[in-house]
Structures are given as structure tokens and as C-alpha cells.
Amino acid sequence: MIINEVKCKSILNKSGISVIDYSINPYYGCAHKCQYCYAVFMKRFTGHTEPWGDFVDVKINAAEVLARQLPRVRKRSRISFGTVCDPYQPLELKYQVTRKCLEILKPYRHRVSILTKSTIVIRDADILRKLHKVRVSFTITSMDEKVRKIFEPGAPPAEKRFKAIRTLAQDGIRTSVFVAPVIPYISDSSATITDILRAAKNAGAEYVMFDTLNPYPKVWRNTQRLIEKHFPDKLASFNTYYTNRKTYSIHLRERIRILGEKYGIEYKYAF
Numbered sequence: 127m128i129i130n131e132v133k134c135k136s137i138l139n140k141s142g143i144s145v146i147d148y149s150i151n152p153y154y155g156c157a158h159k160c161q162y163c164y165a166v167f168m169k170r171f172t173g174h175t176e177p178w179g180d181f182v183d184v185k186i187n188a189a190e191v192l193a194r195q196l197p198r199v200r201k202r203s204r205i206s207f208g209t210v211c212d213p214y215q216p217l218e219l220k221y222q223v224t225r226k227c228l229e230i231l232k233p234y235r236h237r238v239s240i241l242t243k244s245t246i247v248i249r250d251a252d253i254l255r256k257l258h259k260v261r262v263s264f265t266i267t268s269m270d271e272k273v274r275k276i277f278e279p280g281a282p283p284a285e286k287r288f289k290a291i292r293t294l295a296q297d298g299i300r301t302s303v304f305v306a307p308v309i310p311y312i313s314d315s316s317a318t319i320t321d322i323l324r325a326a327k328n329a330g331a332e333y334v335m336f337d338t339l340n341p342y343p344k345v346w347r348n349t350q351r352l353i354e355k356h357f358p359d360k361l362a363s364f365n366t367y368y369t370n371r372k373t374y375s376i377h378l379r380e381r382i383r384i385l386g387e388k389y390g391i392e393y394k395y396a397f
């Protein structure tokens with residue numbers, strides 16, 4: 127793993143996502159090394175040539191820059207941590223860049239959301255409790271450790287993520303589950319969706335949101351390669367997804383609706 131300490135000029139960046147005003151990414155790169163990660167495009171902007179997951183640049187001055195930028199931001203903005211990195215990837219234990227940024231946000235009344243796969247977020251419950259409005263969303267794509275090890279080799283097992291949700295929820299911090307991406311024909315069975323909905327409800331998550339795989343060329347090729355290697359019997363079905371996304375999405379929505387209603391937890395679609 128190549129680790130660089132870098133200084134950023136801006137940490138609060140206008141978001142291109144409609145439900146978010148600003149994003150904060152305390153790191154460039156992500157040690158969770160998810161194989162479907164669309165943030166791999168960040169390599170272009172940072173000059174990195176190493177494989178995704180093999181480098182992390184730590185923005186060591188992020189909190190200072192945030193303190194300068196925040197007074198210029200509209201009140202009650204929607205600020206999201208972790209749009210192109212995991213703000214609680216392992217290096218956060220040492221550097222605490224995310225924690226320091228949360229400290230800076232404490233006196234403001236912004237709406238903060240955090241997207242992570244990591245249990246390290248529990249460490250910051252003391253600050254999260256003091257923020258005006260905050261939600262921690264955990265990405266969980268499968269309960270199957272084989273799938274996790276292939277597609278998210280650097281991230282903790284789903285079971286640990288659910289434990290973290292429970293801990294935060296019991297502490298009064300709002301949480302949700304983001305199933306993204308649903309990997310076609312690998313993590314989209316009724317059994318998988320049921321397991322996730324049930325575990326989310328038991329842990330105290332407020333809702334579960336689902337999203338499908340966006341077949342950006344690099345993401346598509348990488349996912350396809352892994353399915354060919356580890357799940358060869360699923361490859362033909364997986365390949366149909368590329369040209370048949372609309373029908374696939376209709377069927378997936380219906381399956382989620384039926385199971386969501388059966389298990390009595392709020393479900394949402396991001397697709």
C-alpha cells in the first residue's frame with residue numbers, strides 16, 4: 127500500500143448529485159478496494175498509476191481547509207462524507223481526518239450524511255451525537271463472505287457492519303443500509319434481499335435503499351472478469367444485464383417491494 131500525506135486546496139466540494147449540496151472526501155483512493163468501485167476514475171485526477179486500492183493520499187490539512195470554507199456555505203446545506211472514498215477506511219484510525227472534520231462541523235446546523243462500510247465510525251459516536259442532523263449509511267451488498275472477499279476484499283464482513291449499525295442506532299444516531307450495487311445474478315436473489323432486510327430491521331436501521339450496477343466500462347469489465355473466474359455458471363446470465371437493464375430493474379423492484387412489505391421495513395430505490 128502506498129500512503130502519501132498531501133495538502134488539499136478545497137475539501138468542501140460542490141456535488142453533482144441532486145440530493146447532496148457538498149461532498150467531503152478526506153482521502154484520495156480507498157483501501158477497501160471494491161472491485162465494482164466507480165471512484166476508480168479519480169486516478170485520472172491524481173496521477174496515480176497503481177491499481178485501485180493500492181494507494182491512499184491522506185488530506186492532512188482537511189479540517190483546517192474546512193474551517194475556512196464553512197462560513198461561506200449556505201445554512202442547512204446537505205453535506206455528504208464519502209462520495210469517492212470511504213471516510214472510515216483503516217487509515218482513519220491513525221490520521222483521524224474525518225473525525226477532525228466532524229469536530230469542525232459541530233457548531234453548524236448542516237445536514238450531514240456519512241457513507242461507509244467500516245466499523246471505525248463507532249469511534250466517533252461522541253461527535254455524531256452532537257451534530258445538528260446526521261445519518262450514517264452502511265453499504266452492504268451481500269451477506270455472503272465469499273462474495274465479500276471477491277468484490278470488497280478490504281472491507282469488513284457484513285455481519286460486523288450490522289453490529290456497528292446496532293451500536294449507533296442504540297446510541298440514538300440515525301442509520302440506514304445502502305445495497306449498492308446489487309450485483310446481477312450474484313447478490314440479487316430473494317434469499318439475499320431477505321437476509322439484508324431482516325438484518326437491517328433487527329439492527330435498527332431506518333430504511334434500506336437499493337441501487338443497481340452501473341456498467342461503466344471499467345466497472346463492467348472488472349466485474350465480468352471476476353464472475354467468469356469465480357462464478358462461471360452465472361456469466362451468461364450476468365452478460366444479459368448489459369442489454370436488458372430495464373427489464374431487470376422492473377423485476378428487481380418488484381421483488382424488493384414484496385419482500386420489503388413482508389418484513390415491514392422501509393425500502394427505497396435509487397435506480
Ligand code: SF4
Binds near residue numbers: 158163209210211212
Ligand atoms: S468503500 Fe466505496 S469508495 Fe472505497 S473502494 Fe469501496 S466502493 Fe470504492
